[in-house]
Amino acid sequence: MTGTYQPDGTAPPALEVRDVTVRFAGLTALDGVGFTVEPGSVHALIGPNGAGKSTCFNVLSGVYRATSGSVRFGDAELTGLPPHRVAALGIARTFQNIALSPHLSVRDNLMLGRHRLTRAGFVAAGLRLPSARGEAARHSGRVAEIAAFAGLADLLDCPVGLLPYGVRKRVELARALCVEPRLLLLDEPVAGMNGGERRDMAGLIVAVRESLGISILLVEHDMGMVMRLADTVTVLDFGRRIATGPPERVQDDPEVVRAYLGAAARDSAGDAARGTAREAARETGRDRPRDGATGTAPGVASGGESA
Numbered sequence: 001m002t003g004t005y006q007p008d009g010t011a012p013p014a015l016e017v018r019d020v021t022v023r024f025a026g027l028t029a030l031d032g033v034g035f036t037v038e039p040g041s042v043h044a045l046i047g048p049n050g051a052g053k054s055t056c057f058n059v060l061s062g063v064y065r066a067t068s069g070s071v072r073f074g075d076a077e078l079t080g081l082p083p084h085r086v087a088a089l090g091i092a093r094t095f096q097n098i099a100l101s102p103h104l105s106v107r108d109n110l111m112l113g114r115h116r117l118t119r120a121g122f123v124a125a126g127l128r129l130p131s132a133r134g135e136a137a138r139h140s141g142r143v144a145e146i147a148a149f150a151g152l153a154d155l156l157d158c159p160v161g162l163l164p165y166g167v168r169k170r171v172e173l174a175r176a177l178c179v180e181p182r183l184l185l186l187d188e189p190v191a192g193m194n195g196g197e198r199r200d201m202a203g204l205i206v207a208v209r210e211s212l213g214i215s216i217l218l219v220e221h222d223m224g225m226v227m228r229l230a231d232t233v234t235v236l237d238f239g240r241r242i243a244t245g246p247p248e249r250v251q252d253d254p255e256v257v258r259a260y261l262g263a264a265a266r267d268s269a270g271d272a273a274r275g276t277a278r279e280a281a282r283e284t285g286r287d288r289p290r291d292g293a294t295g296t297a298p299g300v301a302s303g304g305e306s307a
């Protein structure tokens with residue numbers, strides 16, 4: 001990856017989720033959930049299966065309308081806006097399942113990400129008028145910069161469908177960057193990846209945050225990744241927020257451990273058990289005392305608000 005790509009936009013504002021409830025018929029998928037994604041931070045949304053993470057993402061990106069509550073991005077109220085209006089505020093999203101056009105090249109997929117920013121009209125573009133050609137050249141240059149940033153510079157002409165899974169996931173993230181976002185919503189960015197692919201994606205997420213200052217909200221089941229990347233973790237269980245705080249505190253929160261163990265007991269395959277916050281901490285070494293601390297740090301904001 002190169003450091004040549006700079007964001008166009010201003011610093012991101014905070015994303016403030018307040019008391020959001022979503023009901024589907026008789027089921028309450030989100031129950032008064034609130035948290036804040038601080039500007040330029042990486043915030044992880046975790047929880048056992050069915051906890052409400054995807055529902056929350058769908059509310060934030062305008063796919064679902066909250067039954068009640070508010071989501072503010074700076075001065076803008078997002079509640080009730082359709083997805084294209086949310087995107088226009090500088091909020092871009094990737095999906096659990098790759099949503100790229102496999103027959104198109106990496107370049108063309110990234111150009112699709114520029115669509116919202118394209119000013120030349122349909123007729124001008126169709127007639128290849130100079131104004132449209134100039135604009136296309138500018139977007140093409142920007143796409144090349146973003147591709148280089150994401151380690152895709154040599155693959156611009158390759159059809160996406162021919163690329164390995166982990167690289168396609170990076171193309172998807174690069175396409176989200178092409179929207180010039182101030183907030184990125186990443187839905188399980190390393191799901192289904194092997195170890196090397198996970199490391200590459202983690203490196204890209206760190207670069208996005210450190211080089212570009214873009215805020216990131218991610219849903220992820222890979223607890224090692226969450227513990228390494230996130231500044232703040234919000235934990236959902238049965239649609240309720242049960243904890244918000246720094247990863248090393250959340251992993252020791254008794255309610256969080258209970259929620260994951262409860263999910264493991266419900267899951268006969270035991271997948272959730274392998275992903276308990278505590279075990280993830282052991283994998284990453286973040287349960288070891290740091291800075292001379294001698295034990296578990298107290299003070300997870302259980303049911304309260306993060307800084």
Ligand SMILES: Nc1ncnc2c1ncn2[C@@H]1O[C@H](COP(=O)(O)OP(=O)(O)OP(=O)(O)O)[C@@H](O)[C@H]1O
Pocket residue numbers: 024027028029047048049050051052053054055056
């Ligand atoms: N469109 C919908 N209609 C009805 N119920 C829904 C709908 N979407 C989600 N649900 C229900 O809402 C609850 C929360 O689901 P959600 O998909 O948000 O959980 P999740 O934390 O993302 O789970 P996973 O980790 O398995 O993806 C579940 O009980 C789910 O069945």
